[in-house]
Amino acid sequence: xxxxxxxxDEIKLPGMDLKKIGKDLYEVFIGPQHPGSGHMxxxxxxxxxxxxxxxxxxxxxxxxxxxxAEGREFIKVIPLMERMAILDACNITLPYVEAxxxxxxxxxxxxxxxxxxxxxxxxxxxxxxxxxxxxxxFLGHSTMYMWPFGDREVFVELAEKxxxxxxxxxxxxxxxxxxDIPQGFREMAEKAARYMEKKLEDYKRIFLDxxxxxxxxxxxxxxxxxxxxKLGIVGPNLRASGIRYDVRIIEPYEAYDEIDFEVPIYEExxxxxxxxxRVMEIKQSLNIIRQVLEKMxxxxxxxxxxxxxxxKLYKTVYETTGRAKLIPLYxxxxxxxxxxxxxxxxxxxxxxxxxxxENKTKPYRVRVVSPSFRNAIVFKYIVPGHRIxxxxxxxGSIDYFPPEADR
Amino acid sequence: MTGIIxxxxxxxxxxxxxxxxxxxxxxxxxxxxxxxxxxxxxxxARVQMRIGPYHISPRLGGFLQLxxxxxxxAFQEIIVPRTVDRAVFIGAPLTALVLSVVPxxxxxxxxxxxxxxxxxxxxxxxSMGLTTLSPIFIVAAAxxxxxxxxxxxxxxxxxxxxxxxxxxxxxxxxxGLAVLSYNIVDIVEAQAPFYKWILFTNPIAALAMYASIxxxxxxxxxxxxxxxxxxxxxxxxxxxxxxxxxxxGSAYIKRFVYTLLFSLLFLGGWAPYTxxxxxIAGYLIPAVIVVVKATIVMATISFLRAVYGRLxxxxxxxxxxxxxIPIALAGLLLALLEAYMGVYA
Amino acid sequence: xxxxxxxxxxxxxxxxxxxxxxxxxxxxxxxxxxxxEEAAKALASNGFDHVKTVTIVDYKARGVFEVxxxxxxxxxxxxxxxxxxxxxxxxxxxxxxxxxxxIWPSAEFLERExxxxxxxxxxxxxxxxxxxxxxxxxxxxxxxKDFVVKEEGIFR
Numbered sequence: 001x002x003x004x005x006x007x008x009d010e011i012k013l014p015g016m017d018l019k020k021i022g023k024d025l026y027e028v029f030i031g032p033q034h035p036g037s038g039h040m041x042x043x044x045x046x047x048x049x050x051x052x053x054x055x056x057x058x059x060x061x062x063x064x065x066x067x068x069a070e071g072r073e074f075i076k077v078i079p080l081m082e083r084m085a086i087l088d089a090c091n092i093t094l095p096y097v098e099a100x101x102x103x104x105x106x107x108x109x110x111x112x113x114x115x116x117x118x119x120x121x122x123x124x125x126x127x128x129x130x131x132x133x134x135x136x137x138f139l140g141h142s143t144m145y146m147w148p149f150g151d152r153e154v155f156v157e158l159a160e161k162x163x164x165x166x167x168x169x170x171x172x173x174x175x176x177x178x179x180d181i182p183q184g185f186r187e188m189a190e191k192a193a194r195y196m197e198k199k200l201e202d203y204k205r206i207f208l209d210x211x212x213x214x215x216x217x218x219x220x221x222x223x224x225x226x227x228x229x230k231l232g233i234v235g236p237n238l239r240a241s242g243i244r245y246d247v248r249i250i251e252p253y254e255a256y257d258e259i260d261f262e263v264p265i266y267e268e269x270x271x272x273x274x275x276x277x278r279v280m281e282i283k284q285s286l287n288i289i290r291q292v293l294e295k296m297x298x299x300x301x302x303x304x305x306x307x308x309x310x311x312k313l314y315k316t317v318y319e320t321t322g323r324a325k326l327i328p329l330y331x332x333x334x335x336x337x338x339x340x341x342x343x344x345x346x347x348x349x350x351x352x353x354x355x356x357x358e359n360k361t362k363p364y365r366v367r368v369v370s371p372s373f374r375n376a377i378v379f380k381y382i383v384p385g386h387r388i389x390x391x392x393x394x395x396g397s398i399d400y401f402p403p404e405a406d407r
Numbered sequence: 408m409t410g411i412i413x414x415x416x417x418x419x420x421x422x423x424x425x426x427x428x429x430x431x432x433x434x435x436x437x438x439x440x441x442x443x444x445x446x447x448x449x450x451x452a453r454v455q456m457r458i459g460p461y462h463i464s465p466r467l468g469g470f471l472q473l474x475x476x477x478x479x480x481a482f483q484e485i486i487v488p489r490t491v492d493r494a495v496f497i498g499a500p501l502t503a504l505v506l507s508v509v510p511x512x513x514x515x516x517x518x519x520x521x522x523x524x525x526x527x528x529x530x531x532x533x534s535m536g537l538t539t540l541s542p543i544f545i546v547a548a549a550x551x552x553x554x555x556x557x558x559x560x561x562x563x564x565x566x567x568x569x570x571x572x573x574x575x576x577x578x579x580x581x582x583g584l585a586v587l588s589y590n591i592v593d594i595v596e597a598q599a600p601f602y603k604w605i606l607f608t609n610p611i612a613a614l615a616m617y618a619s620i621x622x623x624x625x626x627x628x629x630x631x632x633x634x635x636x637x638x639x640x641x642x643x644x645x646x647x648x649x650x651x652x653x654x655x656g657s658a659y660i661k662r663f664v665y666t667l668l669f670s671l672l673f674l675g676g677w678a679p680y681t682x683x684x685x686x687i688a689g690y691l692i693p694a695v696i697v698v699v700k701a702t703i704v705m706a707t708i709s710f711l712r713a714v715y716g717r718l719x720x721x722x723x724x725x726x727x728x729x730x731x732i733p734i735a736l737a738g739l740l741l742a743l744l745e746a747y748m749g750v751y752a
Numbered sequence: 753x754x755x756x757x758x759x760x761x762x763x764x765x766x767x768x769x770x771x772x773x774x775x776x777x778x779x780x781x782x783x784x785x786x787x788x789e790e791a792a793k794a795l796a797s798n799g800f801d802h803v804k805t806v807t808i809v810d811y812k813a814r815g816v817f818e819v820x821x822x823x824x825x826x827x828x829x830x831x832x833x834x835x836x837x838x839x840x841x842x843x844x845x846x847x848x849x850x851x852x853x854x855i856w857p858s859a860e861f862l863e864r865e866x867x868x869x870x871x872x873x874x875x876x877x878x879x880x881x882x883x884x885x886x887x888x889x890x891x892x893x894x895x896x897k898d899f900v901v902k903e904e905g906i907f908r
Contacts, residue, residue: 028555049559049720059884066869067895102776138636140627140717146455212628212715215722229826232802232858238826245826251833340776341822341835343804352822352835354807369805369862377861388559389719392636406884 021045025052030391032060039402042379042391049387056379062406069366074100074357075330077366079170084370085404086167087152088127090119091346092370092404093172098253098342099355100174103335111299112176113255118292119162119171120254120344121285125196126155127347128236128278128285128399135275135396136207139216144207151199154192161185174333176302178326180318186293193286200279208275217272221382221394224269233378234371235349236277237398241269247345259291271397278399302327332361348372348399372405420686423512423524430694431667431701432511433660439702440659441473447709448472454713483648488553491645495551500650503544504657510537510664514671516694517682518592531589534668535579541661542568542623545632548654549642560641563720564632570727571622575665577735578615581742582672585609586751595676597751606673608750612738613673617704618731620669622723624662626708628715629723662705670700755779755834766794778822778835785840789850792821792838796855799828800836803852806862808870812897816841817872819849821859842872851877869895 021027024047031041041057065084069077081096082089094116101107108116129148136144156166161182163169171178207213223233228241238245246263248256264280266273300307307315310327317325337359343352349371356365375398383394419425426432445460449468452459460469487493512524513534520526527533542564549561582605583589586597598604606613622629633641640646643654670676677693718726745751756774759781763770768791771782783791804822811818820839825831842849851874853860861883863874868882871893882890892899 026555028559057883062884064894067899067901071901099777136716140630140634140636141715142451143455143713144716146457150456206714207716210714210716212718216716216719225827229801230857232804232826232856243826244829245832250829338776341778341837343777343835350804352804354805354820354822356809365807365809367805367807367809373861373865374804374858377858380860387719387721389631389634389637389717 028388031057040400040405042383042395044383044388044391046388049389051384051386051388051391054379054383054391056376058373058376058402059406061403065407066366066368069363071362073331073361074333074335074363075173075326077363078173079168081366081368082168082170083403084368084407085127085346085348085401087130087156088123088347088404089168090116090123090171091127091344092351093170094120094253095342095344095351095353096355096366096368097172097174098344099340099353100335102340102342103338103355103357104174105336106175106303106305108176108254108303109299109301110255110297111180112172112301112303114292114296115162115177115181115301116172117255117259118181118289118296119159119169119177121288121292122155122159122162124347125282125285126152126159128282129155131348131396131399131401132203132207132275132278135399138392138396139213141207141210141213144203147199147203147206151196154195158185158188158192161188173302173326173330175306176300178301180301181296189289189293193289196282196286200282203279208272208279214272216390216393217275217397218270220271220390221274221378221386221397222268222270223378223382225267227381228269231377231381233349233375235345235347235375235399236281237274237375237378238349239263240266240273240277242267245350247343247350251343253342253344255292255295258295259288261288261291271393274397274399306330334359334361335363346371348401348404349375368407370404370407372399372401373407375400376405422522426514426516426524427508427512430691431514431516431663431698433508435698436508436660436663437656439663439698439705440656441477442702443659443663443705443709445470445473446706447712450706450710451713477652480652481649485648485650486645488645490553492551492553495547496645497650499544499548499551500646500653500657503541503548504653504660506537506541506544507657507661507664509540510534511667513537513591514667515592515595516697517677517690518596519682519684519689522686522690527590529589530591531579531583531594531672534591535576538575538661538664538668539572541657545642545654548646552642552645554645556638556640556644557642559638560632560634560644563634563638564642566720566724567622567629567632567727570724571619574615574727574731574735575619575623577732578612578619578738579668579672581609581612581735581739584739585742585745587746591671591676595671595678598675598678599681601675601678603751604673604675604678606675608745609673609738609741611734611741613669615731615735615738616669616673619735620662620665620704621708621711622727624658624665624708626662627712628718630712630717631720631723634717662708663701666701666704666708667697669704670697674700674704676700759836762794762798763791766790768794775837778837780837780839782839785842785849788840789852789855792852792855795823795836795838799825799831801825801827801856803856803859803862804835806859806866808866808872808895810844810870810895810897812844815844817844817847817870819866819872821852821856823856847872848875849873850875851880853877869893871896 025045027045029043032039039060043055044051045053078093081093085092129152133145133148160166163171223241225242228238244265261284264277266277306327309329314325335357337357339356341354343350351371352369354367358364378398449459460472463475464471513530515523546561546565549557586594625633643651646654677696680693680696682689682693756779760772768783768787773780800823807820809818818839818841820837823836863877864883866872867880868885868890
């Protein structure tokens, strides 16, 4: 739009356009360098203090992972895809591994399935804690920022003990997992679970039961059941709107059908329900971790088809130290042609991969849709009608993670 | 020679200058502010299971970190954007800083009139009136910044000012009403025995005043005009370096001045102590007592940062108009009752 | 009745010539371009309430793009465990397909993403702008097979 004559006479800055945006509206750019937004921008138009229009502008941390995946061997796609949610690395890459397994028509051994579930739940807790910390700081509650961020370390260390890496673990590989459970892990996990259960009570006392926080969250950013389904949002946000949808129950993958757990559901659909649901899910994840450690069967952590091709030295190392190295076979893994789809419930919701192969060592097409990208639509349709101060509350409650959304 | 030294000493202990600049004025305020910022960091860290500032001077608990930060502020570049209204942009924060310390001039720190800057019978009203001067300059600074976040912050500030001033004044006046005097010296002297502190005889008014102090100085949960995650730094978004420090400093000094008034009105001022003749016994000691009480009140405000989140502007205004003004009025009623029954007669 | 037969029935009762087949982890419903919208409507009216992905695959050798919507249901738990791949093929030199945002609002951002990466125009999309990329990158259609990633070439 062309600038009006009155505006032209005013100070002009080089490279700055002037545009008109409707009477009595005020356009505010929340992000990308805004302390309350992370690496994304929401362009909001406000009438007084009330937002009338919101336009999420994503892509500030986009890395074209889908294109990069087409130029890499199948195994190298895993560490690439992990980069979108490093705290949630196992969850976010598991469907890719499953899709490749479907194409190769192999199924991991039972022990590997349990080990995958174990790391997935550790990741889920860490991811939820991260989300809760960010949520806290968005509401100006610095204690709720520091506590979960500190406690997250417990689960990062637990994952390190299990996989050898604090974050991007590349633990699940086609046909199994990379390492078996180390000695002393069970005690560590039990300690962590007990610690976390105690801390969840503290979170409840200082944050969820805090009157100032309740005032900010109750009835804010309400997503009704039907609207949630229409917008296609996923994960805890969907379940906070009363929809019982969790890939772990709908289409149990790995060992989830052998484990007894509940999926918390809240009917309210507001930011407060979304805050609660994360706490309840952490409780369930702790429960799953305990069950996994109890029920885990014996056996190899890798499919025998791969294990048979391992050099002898690898086997000796595995038998003596319990550490398995990545078998050289993976470097040039040829995957039969075809298309496979797999999904999993990551910390922030359902992640889905479409993997297409043409019997080569590199995938023909890898399509990934991450939970945060599917949740981003909330900003466009839920935020209008709220006040500016509600934007951080909604943003935090959605647990939107820009690197994951931008891929 | 001795004439000059005498003159200087006289000038320094000349009450208007001394009170405004040294104790409990700017210099004391600065020391207290540094202590409070340190305290705020340390208590928040303790609550949040961290250590807090530590690297510089670990033996002092990182106290010198504040000096380092101050130095950093002092030497940072002050950026004045081209699109701002220069005169107001620079003038408003400085004016606000000066005006925020001015109410001290009407607050007696002792009952000996020789050490008053301006002995007067209506010091409560004058000092409360003077506190209402500075907020407008924050709004002016926001307006001059020509920045969207600053403008929103300035508007929020304006809304909050209109909400808290009434509470502040009603609850302050109820302290005077109970004693039937608007002279702060009379109010303090009436509270001489411990159990007669107005905090105990009229806790409702004290609560209202405390809440209004939280609101006026952006204490949690009313830290709304500078809500970092919503509007960057509110009115101070465009400020950098020392100018930002001045803004922050004036907010803290404002808080200090309010808490001084709070400790005079509700916490018995220099209460357990009776000023004796002489500069030290008659002025310095009672003033320090009042400052210590004010610092303790400030510390409680700082502690709330670790406990509360931030309310929304409409919720804060709602609370102010619908909850705290009735509370303040109830405090006034109670004060009236006490005055009628002659509690402080 | 197997689930795949039910899909076949849904399609045939709406008069759509669909190839329904079982894939790995999904049920493929391939429809001709002309019946694209009707097929989507038929699925939507049978309880498939959201889109999981909008996937485009560039078959350069054949000169077509395959446009695939993976749909499923949140509200109907019986359907939730199936993923239906509603797909069609469009020519590479005229990549235009009807937008399904009117039927499934959840496709809005996914279609915008596919638009910017492949240059596929979704006719009838209310707000077809790039979402992740800058305009100058969008012009190159980065996910098409003829966009070759340039490597820095220190080691080759």
